[in-house]
Amino acid sequence: MDRLELIENRLHTSLARNGEGANWPRRAIWIVTWASVTGALLGLLAFPFKHNSVAAMGGLTAVIGAAVFLFLRYIARFRSGNLDTTRKRLLYVLLIAAQLFAARLCVGYEPARGWLFIPAPLFALLLTVVYNQRFALDHLAVLFALMAMQGALAAPVGVVTAEATASLLVLFSGSLATILLTRNLRSRVRLVKVGLYAGLVMAGAMVAFELMGFWKSEGGLFSLDMLKWVGIALAHGIAAGVIATSLIPILELAFGIVTEIRLLELEDGNHPLLKLMLERAPGTYMHTQNVARLASAGVEAIGGNALLTRVGTLFHDLGKMVRPEYFTENEPNSKLYHDRLTPQMSAMIILSHVKEGVEIARQHKLPRVLEDFITGHHGTSSVKYFYHKAKMQATNGAHVEESQFRYPGPKPQSREAAILAIADLVEASGRAKLDGPQTPATMQKFVHDAIMTKLSDGQFDECDITMRDLKLAEDAMVKALVSMYHHRIKYPDDPDARIKKLAMMEKEEYRKELAKRKEKILTQ
Structure with a gap:
């Protein structure tokens, strides 16, 4: 799958370089995708073909082809972000094909009640957790329309x-x-509860249809036959939750997908890397906590993934644990360490924390999506302090290459990583420049200057963040920053404090005097 992504990226790069003349390869890819999906659905819905006439097959092909065309256009226009990688697209195709194949087997065996054995709640749960609720809801109606068509084709007389x-x-x-209840997943156990609730809903719907006369059980509502099917509905829902709990970690590992549950587990302060950072680099740990607050507020304001941003921020400075004493937040006297080195060597140590952070993240098998936060929070910006110091120390007008003092990059690839880059600069420079209570106007100018510094340096050239996003993020970060540097009321001194202190001192002197007298009497 990594090879497929590499080929796809090269193809997109080639198409971008060729300009408008490269539209024909895009259309060719689009046509191949449409034909492949249409053919696959036709096989899943109508196989074996001997039960259908040529005219019926022609009509079915036209209906499926038109539906696939409209559906692909819909995804490309409104839901392309959910299928932005080859792995996500492959997983999506496998889930849809598996559900339709399961429907084909169940409905082909029992056209009337075989529907209840199709693991549709399980697939709905997986779509919701892996992608999101809106994406799963969009595809629920489409999937059930396809399954209804499948049932009509599987019916012996063609009557549903x-x-x-x-x-x-x-x-x-x-x-x-299942889709609507999959919210606020703080743990994987919650998936079992969602499955239980889905089973209860299915059982309630079954009872309602029995009362309306659509479901005809042997013996009526309170018969053993009805009780059996209600139990099957409950077991179906619970099984969906249990299987999803075991299946989601496998999908995360196999397809490199990061779910909300995985992010919540990484956010936990008991993660070994976060505990190690608190022990080895406590200043960096507190820095990441403050930056996470600023970045989350900014990303939430632009409608981005605030949870992903917070987790990425917590791990963005892992590399500082290697040599924490060279960073001011961990060692106030770090200047003494750097004074013994050349500016180039100091810059090399500072720059290396990005590469070392990526290596630590990979050693501990953190999701690859977090690497954008590790590399992108500095992008290709320069370590100006040591660059200027090197120019001042240069003798005989020697030229100092600025490239030696720039981070290797890449620049932020997402809006979330771009907001982190701003928040990191604001928090780091704020500790040096902001002292004591500040006015909102001062904070506004401070954050705006940080954004313009990144923008003028071209750090946002490779992500799709807009000027409107930057303005919204700026306002949100200003509010968060004001709360961090809020005014405090100066408490007046206790007027009786001096009197109490003198009384305590006199009492202590009296106690010492008594001890001396007692010692003198005992020694006589």
Whole structure:
């Protein structure tokens, strides 16, 4: 899959260089994708073909082809961010194909009640956790429309019975409940609860259809047959939650996908790397906490992934744990260490913390998406302090290459990493320049100057952040910064404090005098 992504990136680069004349390869890729998806769906829905006439197959092909065309256009226009990598697209195709294949097996075996054995709630849960709720909701209706068509083709006489319709709607209600209830996942155990609730919804829907006469159990509502199917619905929901709990870590590892649950686990302060940072580089640890507050506020204001930003911020300075004494936040006298080195050597130590941070992240198998925060928070900016120091120490007008004092990059690749770069600069320079309470106007100018510094240096050239995003992030970070440097009321001194202190001193002198007298009496 890494090879596929490499080929895809090279193709996009080639197309961008060729300009408008390169539209034909894009269209060719689009046509191949459309034809492949249409053919695959046709096989899943209508196989074996002997049960369908040539005219029926022609009509089915036209319907599926038109639906696939519109669906692909919809994804490209409104949901392309959810399928931005080859791995995500591959996983999505596998999930859809697996659900349709399972539907083909279940409905082919039992056209009426076989719907209840299709693991649709499980696939809905996986789509929600791996992508998001909106993405899963968008595809729920499409999937069930395809499955309804599949059921109609599998029916012996080509007629969908009322009981089959009720079974399909029961399954739809459970899948919809799964998507809507998958919120605020603080742990993987929550997935089992979601599955239980989905099972209860399916059981309730089944009872409702029995009362309406669509579901016809042997013996009526309170029969053993009805109890059996209610139990199957509950077991189906619980099984979806249990299987998802075991399956999601495998998908994360196999496809390199970062779910919200994984991010929440990384955010926990008990993570070994965060505990090690607190021990080896306590100043850096507190720096990351402050930056995380600023960056999260800025990303939330522009509608980005605030949780991902916070986690990426917590790990963005891992490399400083290698030589923490060379960074001021860990060692106030770090200047003494650098004074013994040349500016080039000092810059090399400072610059290396990015590369070392990436190596530590990979050694501990952190998600690759966090590397954008590690490399992008400095991008290709320069270590100006040591660059200027090197120019001052240069003899006989020797030229100093600025490239020796620039970070290797790459520049931020996402809006979240760009906001982190701003927040990191604001927090670091704020500790040096801001002292005591500050006015909102001062904070506004301070944050704005930091943004303009990054912008003028071209650090945002490789991400899709807009000027509107920068303005919204600026306002949000100013509010957070004002709260960090808020005014404090100066408490007046206790007027009786001096009297109490004198009384305590007199009492202590009296105690010492008594001790001396007692010692003198005992020695006589």
